[in-house]
Amino acid sequence: MAFAPINKNYHDFFVVRDKEACINCQVCVRQCSYGVHYWDEARQCVRHDNTKCIGCHRCEALCPTQALLIQEKPSTFKPNALWRPVFIKNIYKQADSGGVLLAGMGSPVDIPVYWDKMLLDASQVTNPSIDPLREPMELRTFLGAKPNALQFEQTDQGPKVKTEMKPNIKLNTPIMFSAMSFGSINFNLHVAMARAATELGTFYNTGEGGLHHSLYQYGANTIVQVASGRFGVHRDYLNAGGAIEIKIGQGAKPGIGGHLPGEKINAKVSETRMVPLGSDAISPAPHHDIYSIEDLHQLIFALKEASAYRVPVSVKIAAVHNVAAIASGIVRAGADIVTIDGVRGGTGAAPAMIRDNVGIPIELALASVDQRLRDEGIRNQASIVAAGGTRCSADVVKAIALGADAVYIATAALLSVGCTLCARCYTGKCPWGIATNDPYLAKRQNPDIAAKKMVNLVRAWSHEIEEMLGGMGLNSIESLRGNRDKLRAVGLNSVELDTLGVKAAGR
Amino acid sequence: MKKIYPNKEVCIGCHLCEVACVTAHSKTKDTILAHNVEKAQEGLAPRRNVAQDGPICVALSCRHCEEPMCVAACISGALTKNPETGRCEYNEEQCVGCWSCLMACPFGSIRRHPFKEKIVKCDMCAGRDTPACVEACPNAGLVFEDRGKD
Ligand code: SF4
Ligand code: SF4
Ligand code: SF4
Ligand code: SF4
Numbered sequence: 041m042a043f044a045p046i047n048k049n050y051h052d053f054f055v056v057r058d059k060e061a062c063i064n065c066q067v068c069v070r071q072c073s074y075g076v077h078y079w080d081e082a083r084q085c086v087r088h089d090n091t092k093c094i095g096c097h098r099c100e101a102l103c104p105t106q107a108l109l110i111q112e113k114p115s116t117f118k119p120n121a122l123w124r125p126v127f128i129k130n131i132y133k134q135a136d137s138g139g140v141l142l143a144g145m146g147s148p149v150d151i152p153v154y155w156d157k158m159l160l161d162a163s164q165v166t167n168p169s170i171d172p173l174r175e176p177m178e179l180r181t182f183l184g185a186k187p188n189a190l191q192f193e194q195t196d197q198g199p200k201v202k203t204e205m206k207p208n209i210k211l212n213t214p215i216m217f218s219a220m221s222f223g224s225i226n227f228n229l230h231v232a233m234a235r236a237a238t239e240l241g242t243f244y245n246t247g248e249g250g251l252h253h254s255l256y257q258y259g260a261n262t263i264v265q266v267a268s269g270r271f272g273v274h275r276d277y278l279n280a281g282g283a284i285e286i287k288i289g290q291g292a293k294p295g296i297g298g299h300l301p302g303e304k305i306n307a308k309v310s311e312t313r314m315v316p317l318g319s320d321a322i323s324p325a326p327h328h329d330i331y332s333i334e335d336l337h338q339l340i341f342a343l344k345e346a347s348a349y350r351v352p353v354s355v356k357i358a359a360v361h362n363v364a365a366i367a368s369g370i371v372r373a374g375a376d377i378v379t380i381d382g383v384r385g386g387t388g389a390a391p392a393m394i395r396d397n398v399g400i401p402i403e404l405a406l407a408s409v410d411q412r413l414r415d416e417g418i419r420n421q422a423s424i425v426a427a428g429g430t431r432c433s434a435d436v437v438k439a440i441a442l443g444a445d446a447v448y449i450a451t452a453a454l455l456s457v458g459c460t461l462c463a464r465c466y467t468g469k470c471p472w473g474i475a476t477n478d479p480y481l482a483k484r485q486n487p488d489i490a491a492k493k494m495v496n497l498v499r500a501w502s503h504e505i506e507e508m509l510g511g512m513g514l515n516s517i518e519s520l521r522g523n524r525d526k527l528r529a530v531g532l533n534s535v536e537l538d539t540l541g542v543k544a545a546g547r
Numbered sequence: 548m549k550k551i552y553p554n555k556e557v558c559i560g561c562h563l564c565e566v567a568c569v570t571a572h573s574k575t576k577d578t579i580l581a582h583n584v585e586k587a588q589e590g591l592a593p594r595r596n597v598a599q600d601g602p603i604c605v606a607l608s609c610r611h612c613e614e615p616m617c618v619a620a621c622i623s624g625a626l627t628k629n630p631e632t633g634r635c636e637y638n639e640e641q642c643v644g645c646w647s648c649l650m651a652c653p654f655g656s657i658r659r660h661p662f663k664e665k666i667v668k669c670d671m672c673a674g675r676d677t678p679a680c681v682e683a684c685p686n687a688g689l690v691f692e693d694r695g696k697d
Contacts, residue, residue, distance in 0.1 A: 063582035065562065067562060071561060102563065102685065105579055473559075480601065483556070486686045486687050489686065
């Protein structure tokens with residue numbers, strides 16, 4: 041539209057409408073939650089205001105005549121290697137608003153992706169590959185502390201394991217759905233995740249938003265999270281899940297607390313989180329009862345006590361400097377699972393500067409944690425779960441070869457139900473009906489369809505993992521764990537190779 | 548007998564079912580021509596209507612009732628119930644535009660043709676396996692299934 045304020049004209053996207061193909065059905069008008077398309081009464085046709093488009097592609101996907109194309113605005117500033125457009129536009133925005141720049145999803149910044157610099161091994165003549173369609177393949181994974189050694193005793197029924205086993209959770213595939221709270225995503229998707237995890241025989245994580253009573257039926261496949269805000273945490277909640285996770289940090293925003301704006305707190309969210317309707321739910325950056333490993337130890341055992349030592353307790357931290365030492369402390373404090381969330385983890389809302397500049401890549405964090413726990417002889421005392429930017433089944437396989445027991449996926453799960461990574465989750469207007477509790481938008485996620493898509497995604501990845509294992513001549517995921525000899529790196533320097541514990545390709 | 552059932556819990560009010568309906572009932576079967584030419588020239592209109600009130604939307608059309616009021620009310624025999632297919636059929640030739648059916652239908656599923664003195668009504672896409680609206684719906688807001696008597 042004409043006469044937009046100066047800085048609004050530096051918008052990122054614009055709409056190309058094929059006038060020949062447009063039938064003026066107004067589907068785009070109804071689908072755009074940013075009010076870009078509108079019915080022009082005077083001209084009797086659908087028109088649009090480019091300045092408002094955030095590039096979610098919802099209109100493009102639903103237009104019945106493929107009349108729409110959403111493009112990046114091609115106008116460029118004078119090329120400048122230092123002052124890239126993103127920095128220029130951010131300054132214009134902040135000069136107008138005086139505020140912190142917010143962003144959603146994971147960081148889009150060009151930090152090296154080590155997954156892409158590692159290649160898998162494949163069997164040739166000396167050891168044969170295995171055909172996963174004909175031979176059994178074992179993806180089953182147990183998370184939790186394992187004993188140092190096994191002791192047996194003779195009974196009348198034959199020999200029996202005498203060693204007392206710590207509680208473990210059983211996954212049919214080493215992929216779980218990562219923490220996404222009810223509130224940050226809506227109820228339809230929580231139902232879908234719960235159902236998908238149950239059908240797949242894996243786990244989903246409630247995030248810090250509590251667990252709605254109607255989802256207690258999926259408890260056996262639920263990891264209940266305890267975050268600094270303690271939202272929705274009570275005895276029944278702790279006992280509803282198959283595992284408990286203490287969230288210390290999150291990859292997308294290490295050292296930053298959570299904030300669910302009041303507009304997202306509807307009746308159901310308020311009931312589940314135990315916060316007043318419409319009030320902001322703020323989880324502080326620190327847990328106000330944890331200032332040391334000893335404090336963490338107390339909380340871990342308080343939670344174990346509350347759940348009668350039936351379920352493993354996980355501690356989730358963001359991948360940051362000295363992560364290996366921190367993880368060692370966490371295991372010594374009694375955690376059964378350590379979850380590490382890398383710099384590319386997603387979020388509903390984070391200050392953009394934090395999201396893009398704090399943390400370290402999960403690949404490096406994972407390798408150093410696994411190595412440290414091995415060196416200290418305590419690797420068996422806890423499982424390692426890697427999270428933050430897993431894009432495909434090969435990433436999962438590489439993560440396991442680097443030492444993970446399992447991975448968490450979240451962004452990939454949201455992509456499977458339509459998310460286009462527009463990164464405007466914090467606005468509450470998610471056009472794909474994901475990061476929103478607006479009842480009109482949330483309906484865009486039919487729980488039946490969403491659950492099916494999530495199941496399909498994990499099934500597909502699991503098949504691919506079996507193929508890759510077979511190609512390496514392995515028939516179980518157990519044989520791959522921490523097996524870094526199955527990886528070779530290309531284009532990395534010796535420090536990176538050393539941190540990853542991976543040989544250069546050709547060696 | 549299979550029927551079309553709307554589900555207001557997941558209907559997102561996109562109106563794609565109407566677009567599909569118009570296309571399916573056009574001469575050209577071409578979405579663009581159907582909407583930009585046939586609609587203007589011949590008054591081609593959807594037989595299904597999406598009703599919306601805030602977040603609540605639902606796509607409504609003829610229920611193809613067991614004992615249709617419209618058939619009982621029709622003075623010219625243009626509306627008949629086909630016991631074989633369960634469809635409540637309409638023969639445009641015979642319609643005299645008296646609007647008796649329009650007043651009789653408890654669901655408001657019959658509309659006036661925009662140009663002719665005739666009615667427009669859902670035929671459950673006679674000749675197709677799955678009605679066009681059901682096929683086009685992106686969110687399973689319409690399902691085509693046999694739920695026995697209702
Ligand atoms: S959805 Fe497509 S065809 Fe319909 S009005 Fe918008 S651009 Fe035109
Ligand atoms: S629906 Fe999304 S991509 Fe389409 S105009 Fe609106 S904001 Fe832009
Ligand atoms: S969840 Fe929604 S708002 Fe967030 S990136 Fe995906 S599509 Fe955009
Ligand atoms: S196409 Fe489906 S979701 Fe869209 S308005 Fe029709 S019934 Fe509702």
